[in-house]
Amino acid sequence: xxxxxxxxxxxxxxxxxxxxxxxxxxxxxxxxxxxxxxxxxxxxxxxxxxxxxxxxxxxxxxxxxxxxxxxxxxxxxxxxxxxxxxxxxxxxxxxxxxxxxxxxxxxxxxxxxxxxxxxxxxxxxxxxxxxxxxxxxxxxxxxxxxxxxxxxxxxxxxxxxxxxxxxxxxxxxxxxxxxxxxxxxxxxxxxxxxxxxxxxxxxxxxxxxxxxxxxxxxxxxxxxxxxxxxxxxxxxxxxxxxxxxxxxxxxxxxxxxxxxxxxxxxxxxxxxxxxxxxxxxxxxxxxxxxxxxxxxxxxxxxxxxxxxxxxxxxxxxxxxxxxxxxxxxxxxxxxxxxxxxxx
Numbered sequence: 609x610x611x612x613x614x615x616x617x618x619x620x621x622x623x624x625x626x627x628x629x630x631x632x633x634x635x636x637x638x639x640x641x642x643x644x645x646x647x648x649x650x651x652x653x654x655x656x657x658x659x660x661x662x663x664x665x666x667x668x669x670x671x672x673x674x675x676x677x678x679x680x681x682x683x684x685x686x687x688x689x690x691x692x693x694x695x696x697x698x699x700x701x702x703x704x705x706x707x708x709x710x711x712x713x714x715x716x717x718x719x720x721x722x723x724x725x726x727x728x729x730x731x732x733x734x735x736x737x738x739x740x741x742x743x744x745x746x747x748x749x750x751x752x753x754x755x756x757x758x759x760x761x762x763x764x765x766x767x768x769x770x771x772x773x774x775x776x777x778x779x780x781x782x783x784x785x786x787x788x789x790x791x792x793x794x795x796x797x798x799x800x801x802x803x804x805x806x807x808x809x810x811x812x813x814x815x816x817x818x819x820x821x822x823x824x825x826x827x828x829x830x831x832x833x834x835x836x837x838x839x840x841x842x843x844x845x846x847x848x849x850x851x852x853x854x855x856x857x858x859x860x861x862x863x864x865x866x867x868x869x870x871x872x873x874x875x876x877x878x879x880x881x882x883x884x885x886x887x888x889x890x891x892x893x894x895x896x897x898x899x900x901x902x903x904x905x906x907x908x909x910x911x912x913x914x915x916x917x918x919x920x921x922x923x924x925x926x927x928x929x930x931x932x933x934x935x936x937x938x939x940x941x942x943x944x945x946x947x948x949x950x951x
Contacts, residue, residue, distance in 0.1 A: 650791050651799055651938035657792040661720040661760070664745065664777055665711045668718070668761050671796050673840040675774060676708030677851035678787040679875030681885070681912065683894050690900045691815050691911070694891030701886070703879045704852075705785045706744065706778030707794075710842060713770035717748055719758045720777070720794070725765075728754045733765050740783070746776035787854070789937045790877050798938070803836030803853035805932040805944040811890035811913055822947035831890030831913035832856070832872075834934045845907050849896050853934040855941075858916045860948075861929035869933065872914045876937055890915045 654660075662668040685692060685699035693699065711717075723737035733745045735758055748766030752758060758765065768775055779786045779793065788794040809816035810824075811831035819830070835850035842849070856872040873888045880888060890913035898905050916932065928948045935941035 651797055654791040654795055654797075658739065659741075659781070659793050660795055661793065662795060663709070664717050664720050664765075664775060665709060665715055666718075669796065671798060671840060673710040673842050674707050674789075674838055674851075675710050675842050675846045675849075676704055676706075676776070677836075677838075677875075678704060678707055678789060679854070679873070679879050680704035680852045681889050681893050681895055681910075684899060685894070686899055686902050688900055690898075690905065691892060691894065692900070693894050695886040697891075701889075702882050703875075703885065703888075705879070706776050707788050708774040708776050710774050710846075711768050713768055713773060715768045715775075716764045717745060717766055717768060717775050719743065719760050719763060719765060722760045723758060725752050725754055725756045725758060728752050728756075731769075735765070740781070742780045744776070744778040744780070746778075747772035748775060784878055787875060787877055787879075787937065789854075791937065797839070799839035799936050799940065800938075801837045801839060801936065802940050802942050803834065803850075803934040803936050804942050805832045805834040805856070805934050807833045808930075808946050809833065809890070809892070809913055811892060811915070816890065816892040816911075816913060819946075822949055824948060824950050826950065829890075830916050830918075830930075831892075832858070832916050832932050833911060833913055834932070835912060836934070836936050846896075849909060852912055854937040855933075855935040856914045856916075857933045857935075859931050860918060861931065861945075866931070870917065872916045888915065889913060 663672055665672060682702045682704055683693050683699060685697055687698055719735050720743060721737040723735045725733060726736045727734035728750055731746055733748060733750055733752060734742055736742045745765055747769050749769055750766045751764045777788055779788045789797055808819040809831045810819050810828045812829055816831060834853050834856055836853045837850045841847065852875065854876045855874050857869040858872055859869045860867045892911060893913045895910040896908060898908060898910065930946045930948050931943055933941055933943045
């Protein structure tokens with residue numbers, strides 16, 4: 609059997625020159641089970657901190673559309689039938705380590721913080737700044753050289769390539785990736801959308817199926833599909849495609865008592881390492897515009913499944929209720945409740 613490896617570089621599969629970048633978002637299905645309870649946005653009056661910076665494209669002091677969220681899954685499974693992903697499947701997978709800011713081809717991109725260029729390669733520019741920070745900019749035609757000093761809002765780092773139509777911005781603080789949309793970092797940013805958990809799945813892999821009637825078998829593992837619409841409307845073909853929420857939590861109700869909230873995924877400030885990818889996401893997860901069997905499913909919504917408990921063997925006798933709460937970085941959230949019982 610021939611083993612084939614694929615190199616995933618910021619969503620690009622090197623083996624397939626016809627495919628420039630994987631376009632990513634998250635699957636959101638309508639549900640009448642979700643009861644949204646929105647609280648005041650943390651982004652309405654964000655704190656001014658030493659980490660605050662403006663946008664890398666003009667106008668610098670206005671919000672721009674984002675089509676790829678921090679923590680979004682990146683999955684490449686070229687040899688498999690549609691929907692087959694998981695830790696036992698051949699392919700590549702990683703968390704999205706920044707945000708994809710939409711702008712037209714040829715748009716100049718500027719540093720968000722002044723510093724020195726430490727990497728100036730094809731498709732990748734890295735600027736090191738004070739305070740043990742650095743910023744990564746991808747998908748540009750470079751206009752700088754290694755070692756060059758660059759000034760915020762003044763030096764042109766490069767121009768957005770026509771094939772991508774966005775700049776990927778990543779923030780690294782103290783050697784660890786940080787969510788640029790964390791309040792007090794990339795400003796201004798406002799988000800009034802409400803993320804939602806939509807459906808429960810039995811997720812034993814490689815293809816999940818919807819949980820019917822709340823009945824679980826002793827061997828079943830649960831995952832929840834969840835998503836959040838972008839803060840600003842995106843152009844086609846991204847229009848209406850949701851993204852990964854910043855926080856997914858769950859808890860159980862039994863006999864009128866509830867357990868504590870447990871975190872399934874938390875991208876509000878940072879993200880886990882790649883080895884934890886299939887601990888956070890469940891088998892069957894894939895992004896929008898996925899590639900399976902060497903075919904690009906253009907315009908296809910992704911399915912973002914988050915692993916949650918409990919294991920059926922840990923459920924108490926009788927009927928339980930499972931609550932899932934999802935939130936964005938601005939704190940807007942909703943809670944969905946499902947009945948559970950072991951069959």
